[in-house]
Amino acid sequence: MTTVNFDSTLSDDERRARLYAGDIFIYSPTAGTKALVALAQEMLAEAFGPIDPQKIQDHKTPEEVAAILSVLKPAFIHHPECKRLLPQIMAERGVDLEKVYFDVPRMRSAYPSHFLSSGIAYAFHPHRDTWYSAPMCQLNWWMPIFPLLADNAMGFYPKHFSTPVENSSETYNYYEWNTNSRAAAAQNVRSDTRQQPKAKGPIDAVSVRYLPQPGGIILFSGAQLHETVENTTDFARYSIDFRTVHIDDVRERRGAPNIDSRSTGTTMRDYLRATDLAKLPDELIALYDDQTASDDKVLYFGDRLAGASAAQGPLR
Ligand SMILES: [Fe+2]
DSSP states (O other): OOOEEESOOOOHHHHHHHHHTTOEEEEOOOHHHHHHHHHHHHHHHHHHTTSOGGGGGGTSOHHHHHHHHHHHHHHHHTOHHHHHHHHHHHHHTTOOTTTEEEOOOEEEEEOOTTTOOSGGGOOOOSBOGGGGTOOTTOEEEEEESSOOOGGGSEEEOGGGGTSOOOBOGGGOBHHHHHHHTGGGTTTOSSOOOOOOOOBSSOOSSOOBOOOOOTTOEEEEETTSOEEEOOOOSSSOEEEEEEEEEEHHHHHHTOOSOOSSOOOBSOSGGGOEETTTOOBOOHHHHHTTOOTTOOHHHHHHHHHHHHSTTOSSOSOO
16 A cells, blocks of 8 residues: 655654655645745746747757757756755755755656657656665655646556566666766667666556645655656656655665665765765665676766766666
């Protein structure tokens, strides 16, 4: 059973336990999320002005939009206001900032399906982030920038939190992906040939769509099966997401049960402490390392993360 909690007042410890058991939490906008959404709206307006960013597909080619996004998305990731607002947003939801580590926020876009659904605006097939080397304790925070419609939202398959899906996650290694594939994202405008972990057949369930207001949050385990639904509306969807891990859970190896994720490598080096942007201690990262981590691969990746090539961010 999946319980969906609205504006829950559970403590963070209780909430994480529920998230690892498959619950989903939906929150109303706060001062912090409204400010973050306003920043995103402002940057989109500046990039696409005077055209409504939700209708840009009626005015520009996929290549033109991809070129604009390849500048806009990294500018958002590295905007100093984001580093201030993310901790504020987590504090507003009762998270202990000394103990939470987050990955930089991404801006995502989902265009009407005939227009642009690959490369830098990749439309995500059903997946778990844990198929992409995320640890079982990763939590995802997701918010829309403009009002959502059911057919340009995120889709969830709560049934498959506890029911395995046959998939190809064993082909995915985080370090190899970062080394080989990320730079190609901006070039893959009209089709996407990169190997991604996928379900091996159709999902035997109907997706559930949650439609919070702009600045409202869907908080869920990275082990939930979720997707970007095919956008059959006439409006582009823009959203912000970031991921967190709690150091107590990292240390104790708590998290969602692993029912079908076999990816290798770990995203543990990506998360930064909310108070001072420190990385997780090496001895804790080592708990999640496997034999695929070698100095050159990990260092190369670290290098790349700092640069503008992180336009779309970890693809998961
Ligand atoms: Fe995802």
